[in-house]
Amino acid sequence: MPNIKSAIKRVEIARKRTIRNASIKSAVKTAIRKFEVALKGESREVAEATLRKALVALDKAVTKGVLHKNAAARKKSRLTKRFNKAG
Numbered sequence: 001m002p003n004i005k006s007a008i009k010r011v012e013i014a015r016k017r018t019i020r021n022a023s024i025k026s027a028v029k030t031a032i033r034k035f036e037v038a039l040k041g042e043s044r045e046v047a048e049a050t051l052r053k054a055l056v057a058l059d060k061a062v063t064k065g066v067l068h069k070n071a072a073a074r075k076k077s078r079l080t081k082r083f084n085k086a087g
Contacts, residue, residue, distance in 0.1 A: 020064075021064075024060070024061050024064055024066045025061070025066060025067075027057055027061075028054075028057045028058055028066075028067070031050070031054040031056075031057040031058075032054050032057075032075070032079065034050050034053070034054070035051050035053075035079060035083075039082065039083065039086055047083060047086070048083070051079060051080070051083050054079055055076050055079070055080075058076055
């Protein structure tokens with residue numbers, strides 16, 4: 001544990017950000033998983049709605065700085081491609 005006041009503060013900030021980042025990553029993974037389940041079993045309309053939610057979750061992760069914009073773009077592209085292929 002650090003002794004310097006600023007270092008103590010940085011440790012606390014890092015801990016809070018780690019928790020926040022984990023929460024955002026988990027939300028993204030959950031949205032993607034829900035889309036994959038909907039794509040297999042549900043109607044096309046339900047799959048499209050869950051796809052939109054997954055894309056929004058990815059965009060939100062980018063704005064929060066959790067995901068890189070190119071990584072999110074790649075994931076969005078792959079999800080959209082799977083949706084279109086399922087037709």
